[in-house]
Amino acid sequence: MQKLSLQCLKADQPLLTTIRNASKKTGGSTRNKKGHPRPKHRGWRVLDGHYVSHGTILATQLTTRFHPGLNVGFGRNGTLFAMEHGRVIISCEPIDPNWDHTWIQRNYAGRQDQIIYKKFFNVIPETQHQLFRLVEEI
Numbered sequence: 001m002q003k004l005s006l007q008c009l010k011a012d013q014p015l016l017t018t019i020r021n022a023s024k025k026t027g028g029s030t031r032n033k034k035g036h037p038r039p040k041h042r043g044w045r046v047l048d049g050h051y052v053s054h055g056t057i058l059a060t061q062l063t064t065r066f067h068p069g070l071n072v073g074f075g076r077n078g079t080l081f082a083m084e085h086g087r088v089i090i091s092c093e094p095i096d097p098n099w100d101h102t103w104i105q106r107n108y109a110g111r112q113d114q115i116i117y118k119k120f121f122n123v124i125p126e127t128q129h130q131l132f133r134l135v136e137e138i
Helices: 102-107
Strands: 057-060 066-068 072-074 080-082 086-095 116-125
Touching (some): 072 116
Antiparallel strands (some): 057 080
C-alpha cells in the first residue's frame, strides 16, 4: 500500500478507501447433515380410549414393540391398523414366543425362564344400533 503524504492531497480530490468483503460466509453446524435421512416418526398414532374408524393407523414400528389384538391388522412393514370402527384399548399381556425360531432366540436371548409382556392394540367395536334386521328363514 502506498503511503500518502499530506503534500499530495488536495482539497478537491476525494480520499480513496479500500473496502474488504468476506470471501466465505460463516456456516453453523447442523444435526441433520447431507446424506442423513429424515426421521420416520415411528411410534403410537392413537392413544388408549380414542375412537377410530376402519383403516386408521394405530402405530408404526421398525421391530415388533406392539402386537395386534382384537380387530387390529398387522401390515408388512409392522404397521398396526384398525379393521373395525370402535374404541382403542391398549393392554399389556404375556406372550408365548416360539423358541425354535431364530429371530425369537436372537431378540429374547436369556429370557427363556421369564414371562415376557408386550403391548397389544385392540379395537372394541361400537354398538351396532340395530343395523341388522331379522328376516324370515328360507
